Amino acid sequence: MRAIGVVPGQPESAGVLEVEDPPLSDGQVLVRGILVGICGTDAEIVHQGYGHVPEGASHLVIGHESLGQVVEAPEGSGLRPGDMVVGMVRRPDPVPCPSCAAGDWDMCSNGGYVERGIKDAPGYGSQWWRIDPAYAVKVDPALGRLGVLLETTSVVAKAWEQVDRIGTRSRVAPQVALVTGAGPVGLLAALLARQRGLDTWVLDVVTDGPKPELVAELGATYSSAPASELPVQPDVVVECTGLGSVLSAVFAQAAPNAVLALAGVSHHSKLVEGDLDAVNRRLVLGNQVVFGTVNAGRRHFEQAGHALGVADPAWLGRLLTRQVDMARWPEALVKTADDIKVTVSLD
C-alpha cells in the first residue's frame, strides 16, 4: 500500500512510500484511511528531525491527525464496518508509569510512550491502518470529513478540562478568555471558550484574511494589537503560540486569580532578561496559575467529539482551507497566509 513518509530531518526524503499492509500486531481494527491533517509537529519532523523512526523501518510514516473508515472490527469492540474513526496519537509505555497505568498516557511521566506518526510507531498517513479498539475513537458520521479536526480539538478539550479542574480552587468562574494565536488550535480553543459562554478575545498578528472573520463569526473579538492594549484583563488564557514573548505579554495582562493554559511549543531559544522575583511576586500576590498541557487522553477525544458535534459545520468547514493529494503531500507542509488546517487525502 502507499503511505506518506519521511526520514526526520531530511526534507528531500519526504515522499510517497510503498509499504507493507498494516500488521495485525497494530490492532484488530482495520481502517481505510481518508484524511490526515498536517500541523507544526509534522513540519518539525521533516525539517528539524523531531520524532523517531520505528525500529526496523527506513522512514517514519507521518500523520497523527487521522480520519478513516472501519473495514473490519472484532465483536465487542464497539466498532462496526462503516464507522468513521480517529486514532489516538499516544499509546502507553510498555513499562507503564503510574499515569499510563491509570489510563492517562497523555500525562506519561517516564517518557517511554509511543506516538503514532511521531515517535516509534507509523502514523495514519497510509491507505490502510490498523488499531487496537482501545485507541480508536468513533466519530459522529454527521461530521463527515470534519472529523479530521478531532485530534486538534482533543488537545484544546484537555486544556479546557484542566482549566476547569484547576478552577475548583476558586469559587468564582472565569468570565473573560483570551486565546493567543489564531491557527487551528487557537480557533478551536476559542470555539470551546464560546461554547462555555465566555467573553472571548483572540490575538494574532494578521490583520486580514479568514482568521478575523472566523473569530467574529464565533461571537468573539479579534485583535492584532499587543496584549497590553487589550481593554480587558482575561481571567483565563489559552496560549497557543508557544512563544516566550507572547507568554510574557499575556502574563502581564492577566487578571488576579487568572489561569493561564500553555498549549503551544516553539522551537526558538532566545535569551531574554527578566526579573524572576517580580514574576514570582505577581503569581503569589495574584493567586495566579500557569500550567502546560500536551496531548490528550481518551476522554478528551470524546469531549472533542461533543464540541465538534454542537458546532456550526459551515464554520468548521472553513478551517479546512486546503486539501492536498497524497502524491503531493509535502506541499501541505508549506502554509500560505490564509491556510488554517491543510489536510492530505488518502482516498
Added chain:
Amino acid sequence: MRAIGVVPGQPESAGVLEVEDPPLSDGQVLVRGILVGICGTDAEIVHQGYGHVPEGASHLVIGHESLGQVVEAPEGSGLRPGDMVVGMVRRPDPVPCPSCAAGDWDMCSNGGYVERGIKDAPGYGSQWWRIDPAYAVKVDPALGRLGVLLETTSVVAKAWEQVDRIGTRSRVAPQVALVTGAGPVGLLAALLARQRGLDTWVLDVVTDGPKPELVAELGATYSSAPASELPVQPDVVVECTGLGSVLSAVFAQAAPNAVLALAGVSHHSKLVEGDLDAVNRRLVLGNQVVFGTVNAGRRHFEQAGHALGVADPAWLGRLLTRQVDMARWPEALVKTADDIKVTVSLD
C-alpha cells in the same frame, strides 16, 4: 491601652503606643490579647514602608498573627468568654469583588480588601482587640500558646488545599514533596506534607541549628545542597523563599506533571537572563503547573487548626524559639540564626 505600632518605613517610630480601647465598630467580640507572631511582612512594614496606616491614625498597630482570649461575645456567635481565638487577617472589600462576595477574600480580585496589622486596619498587637465573629476562629484550648501558629499554618493549609484541587487534573497522586526554605512557613508546609504521607524533602542554606533537627523529627529529609543535587524529582513543591533563583532551580528539578506552589515573596528585583521559550516548552511537554498563593480564607484557618491539633505539641513548641515582651517588641524584628518564630507577649 497599650499597643505595638510603627509608622511604616520609619523604624525609629517602632514602639509601644497608648491608644484608645478598641471601638465597638471593630466587632462585637472583645478579646484580651495574648501573643502576636512576627514575620517578614512586619519587618517589611517597619523597614520598607509596606502596608498602610488606617485613616485618622498616626501609627499602624501591627500584629497579624494573633492569639487572644474572648472576654465578651454576643449570643449566637459560637464564641464564649474564655475561648481562645485567632483573628483572620483579611476582611473583604466594602465593595466586594466576586471572590469577596463568595466569601473567598483571600482571592480578592480588586485589591480593595483591608488587612489587620497591614493595610488600613489596626493589627492584633494590643492588650485588647475587638472582632466580628465572622473573622474570629476558635482555637483548640489544648494548643495553648501554640495557637499563635494558626495564621502561618492557614497560609500553608491554603497552599496544600490548592495543590489538592489542582491535582484533580491528574489521576496520580504526588509521592515526593519538596519544600524550599525552612522558616516557619516552610517547616509548617513540611509538617502538612508529612501529615499527607509524602516523602518530604526540605531545602535551606543553613547546615546546623534547630532547622535540620526539626525536619528530621518530622520524618522528612533536610538538605543544604542545591536543588539540582537532590536524589529525587519532586512532584509537588512548596516554595517558601520567594526568591526567583530558588524557583528557577526547583523548576529545573521538578518531575513531569509536577505542581509547584509559590507561597513566598521576596523584595529583591534582580534581572536574570533566561530562555522563556524553553520554560514554556518544559511546562507544556511536562504537563506542569506553577501557581501562587497568598493569605487564607476561613476554611484554611479551620484546616490549619486540625493540622496543628494532630501534630506533636513538643515539635510545634520548638518553633516558638523566642518570646519578647511588648515593651521591647522591636527586638522581635531582628532574627538570630536559630530563630524560627519570634512572638511578642501582650499579657
